[in-house]
Amino acid sequence: MMRTRPLKVALLGCGVVGSEVARIMTTHATDLTARIGAPVELAGIAVRRPNRVREGVPAELVTTDATALVKRGDIDVVVEVIGGIEPARTLITTAFEHGASVVSANKALVAQDGAALHAAAQERGVDLYYEAAVAGAIPLVRPLRESLAGDKVNRVLGIVNGTTNFILDRMDTSGAGYSEALDEATALGYAEADPTADVEGFDAAAKAAILAGIAFHTRVTLDDVHREGITEVTASDIASAKRMGCTVKLLAICERAEDGQSVTARVHPAMIPLSHPLASVREAYNAVFVEAEAAGRLMFYGPGAGGSPTASAVLGDLVAACRNRLGQTTGPGESAYTRLPVSPMGDVITRYHISLDVADKPGVLAQVATVFSEHGVSIDTVRQQGKDGEASLVVVTHRASDAALTATVEALRRLDTVRDVASIMRVEGE
Amino acid sequence: MMRTRPLKVALLGCGVVGSEVARIMTTHATDLTARIGAPVELAGIAVRRPNRVREGVPAELVTTDATALVKRGDIDVVVEVIGGIEPARTLITTAFEHGASVVSANKALVAQDGAALHAAAQERGVDLYYEAAVAGAIPLVRPLRESLAGDKVNRVLGIVNGTTNFILDRMDTSGAGYSEALDEATALGYAEADPTADVEGFDAAAKAAILAGIAFHTRVTLDDVHREGITEVTASDIASAKRMGCTVKLLAICERAEDGQSVTARVHPAMIPLSHPLASVREAYNAVFVEAEAAGRLMFYGPGAGGSPTASAVLGDLVAACRNRLGQTTGPGESAYTRLPVSPMGDVITRYHISLDVADKPGVLAQVATVFSEHGVSIDTVRQQGKDGEASLVVVTHRASDAALTATVEALRRLDTVRDVASIMRVEGE
Structure with missing residues (x-):
């Protein structure tokens, strides 16, 4: 009719x-x-x-x-x-x-x-x-709100900004630095004249807020989302990631805390293993993993922008x-009944990859290891490299709270034998 | 309230x-x-x-x-x-x-x-x-019916049966034959005691019919779907696929004809390039590509079965x-207004990978090439291998109608110099 x-x-x-x-x-x-x-x-x-x-x-x-x-x-x-x-x-x-x-x-x-x-x-x-x-174009809001309406979503993890993925992909494939890759993205129309919203993670953070709210049936606003962009990602970070069998992606991560009583939402660059499906998301494509109690792990992939x-x-x-x-009706409106609070970044449980420039003398590793141990952060691997009186240490931690990891890094900076904390990056997707 | x-x-x-x-x-x-x-x-x-x-x-x-x-x-x-x-x-x-x-x-x-x-x-x-x-658990019906309701879907291509994907994956990784891989799938609970519905492609064909109907807003029933299972896929097919940089998957493919006036739906094993995202779908997972006019290429991935x-x-x-x-309303019901007819398999445009055992004497390749040419099927590559008076030819065609390809294979079988058509498999996903 x-x-x-x-x-x-x-x-x-x-x-x-x-x-x-x-x-x-x-x-x-x-x-x-x-x-x-x-x-x-x-x-x-x-x-x-x-x-x-x-x-x-x-x-x-x-x-x-x-x-x-x-x-x-x-x-x-x-x-x-x-x-x-x-x-x-x-x-x-x-x-x-x-x-x-x-x-x-x-x-x-x-x-x-x-x-x-x-x-x-x-x-x-x-x-x-x-x-x-x-x-x-990737159906995400409707699947989360309707298809998974009878399930319990525990985690949403994805690449939700095409511009930054294009830049990081170029850095990974060509070894280019950040500004060179940004220039290429701009020339090809993948980055706007003022790329701030993309490269500083504002765009991804807005999407993380929306996804977290829908996934966990609570309210999450942009201000609740911990946000770090990609402007400080260096060619050396990408090279380090490669040595670990990883690549660097700007991830939006929304998680339900293990006790189920709060949620977190964050956007930051992170190393993920090459074996993770998100590692193979190239150029300006987007992809989002959704982990739900009954459904298991779902992935949604496609072009994340464009007219x-x-x-x-x-x-x-x-x-x-x-x-x-x-039909004189309306679709499902806001569902925010859980009223789960959003925890600060310090409560997030994650892993760190830390590169330190240190003095090349005996006992430095022991000193560094002690700092980790004093903050309750367990070390997964350490790689030590000497070069002309200086040395570098690359430490990958086990899972710990972001607060403990931040405190560890601050304490490391105070060590005389640590010349520089060259880079810090979270490791995700394992 | x-x-x-x-x-x-x-x-x-x-x-x-x-x-x-x-x-x-x-x-x-x-x-x-x-x-x-x-x-x-x-x-x-x-x-x-x-x-x-x-x-x-x-x-x-x-x-x-x-x-x-x-x-x-x-x-x-x-x-x-x-x-x-x-x-x-x-x-x-x-x-x-x-x-x-x-x-x-x-x-x-x-x-x-x-x-x-x-x-x-x-x-x-x-x-x-x-x-x-x-x-x-993969949201597909709702995204196709609702999220893409304002778009024009041209193609749905996917792995929609976990049992057969598990078997083909095992054959690919271990070099096992079909029955050995089926036994393993049965032992692990991935295949039922009577695996017919899965391995003969009935299950995938039912899903292809449903997807084609929704995607193209027309009616497609199980009988409209061309169906071939995986029981005749051999270790040698898998090895051939590997030499081409491909793997073998049981695919459900629903396509709108190029003139837009009909659709096709089919389920059969096919070689797809390792670079195609569906190639990396392992074990019993499912994944479906949807190509739409405005949205571009979307992929949906997840566990395709299980309680x-x-x-x-x-x-x-x-x-x-x-x-x-x-709300005293109903959701979107059937949308079959296009009334697009379903064309037979012969109208499908695809590519073939054909292995021939031939006599090892001069002129055989020319004879074979003539048969292809007489049927209007253009050859992409030929690989020739001699072994003790016998030789094998592996031919990969360009795109042609399935009817022309079938007729070509029949004519090849009639050649004296062709001892056996060892395998025929379609090549998709390019």
Whole structure:
């Protein structure tokens, strides 16, 4: 049974993702109609620069007044692909107030204000979907929220930023340093002119917050996520990783504590064994491991960014939101009933790989080993190398709390015989 | 807002999967209640052998009268984990007639009668979910049906049977023959006493039918799927694959024809390059590639069978079905609007790897090459090896229709100089 009045969609933003959403809505209208059960119509497109030529985007739909568009009152679904906190937040809230459901690709906003947005949507009996906010086209939000709704997720571990994975992959394959690899990423369009959000881990941290919240049915915001970027990863770190049979990846890791009473979320570069499936995720691809009590280990892999892949995720949500409107229902909203607190980074249990430049004299190893032991950190392996009166020690620890490991490193720095702590990197995925 | 009357669930079957469903429903009741929005209660468990001890399964709920259970009238959701066509089909139909939604793990039944079951569910305004029927815990049905609802899937290619993957993996790593590897799989519990459904490809073909139907929004039944098992794969095939930088996998492949006007679905062993992500899927794991127009290439990986993983998928569907009942709505039903026909195997475009035992005399290669050329099949590489008056030729073709390749092989068999067509295997994943 087709209803005759089409569902009306307002598109906010018409950049790389938005223009692809508009294009697919036009070229695949028949399929969308069949899958939704009613025709769906692009009612307006809000942009900042109306004169820019956008191929395949109907010029008569373009407006600069986004607020008026979301206030029209006849809009069924607002698709927000502007990004950033404002004006996106106000526009989304206004859309809810005027009875529209919202599909967003905005990881920063959802990571910061997801709870308030969900509450606003629920109050109005409308939907908020954001599959596109995490890992582009890879279905993650829906599988975590719906497919695993009867399971208990204990861990989410993944590569969720394509730019940094491209850079680290280049450093690994070519031996290039960080800035050289960043230049290549910029030249090829994998990194933006200002790469801060990617290379400092903000983008990945926002995704980690969203994933942790959904996976553990609690609230995790961007501020709860421990964040380290890749700007200090050196060619020598990558070489060290190789010697260990590892590679370096920027990982987003969300874990339930062993006692089940808290969760952690963090983003940092880490060494992972080459045998781990995430080690073979190349270039700008994303991949996420999910470990659940009954399901075991699942992996989701695909293009984590780009206009088309992100548009695919947006359109999947759009179909869901439209179907819900036709059925006068809503999809699953926020599920944060566990209220599990987010523990600080110090509570995380992990392993360290530490390179020390030390004086090449007897007793140094014993001194260093004592420091580890005094902090309750057990050593897995030590490799010692002498060179011209200096020596280097590479220590890999067993699992210990990040706090104990940090304290150990601080104590090592205070040793006279330790000239420099050349690098510290966590070891994951074992 | 919690409603006080709990949702009632009838469980049909209490084997490996059913007992795990019952266990999780009991131990994780609080979580399920929070996620559904109402308590969910196991109202009855139908089994064939009531006296078998089932740990953690409340004995007072056990009955041998499955029909009476689904006819009770107060059941919200029937979970069917019996398997096979009857009595599962009649019980599911009866459940619909009595107003219950159904969650099934039954690939054979859905592959054979999915359309009729969907119609029966729709008529009664209830749900039919079957994520567990395909690739165990790996979310595939929901991502294809919902996450990619706004995209156009062109290809699904995957390893969807754990038993055969275990056997082929063993043959690859140890050089064992088929029967030796099957014995090991049986001893370790990866193969059933009667392994026919797995090793002859019936299980994978049922999954291919389900995946093709959902991916292409059309109807594909088990009979539409070209099926070859792994019983004729030899140690020598595996060795040949290795020489080509390939490995042998039993693949389920669903494709949209290049002109978009038909689809194909097939299950057969094939050589795939070691560089392809599916090549590194070991033991009894499953993995499925999905290629969509906008999303690009996605991969889903995880345990494809087993009590707990399958129960995880069942419970995810159970939560969805329960939520829908509370919201007085239903999830997306069958989407088969494209009515794309399923083409026969002869229309499939693929590549062949053919080993020939030939007479070791001049002109044989020219004769063989002429046969290929006469059938319009272009040769990619030929490797020739002489041994004591006999010689072997290994030919790898470019892409051609399966019909042309089959005709070529028939013509080769008729050549006097061809003593034997030692093996024929398709080459995929490039």
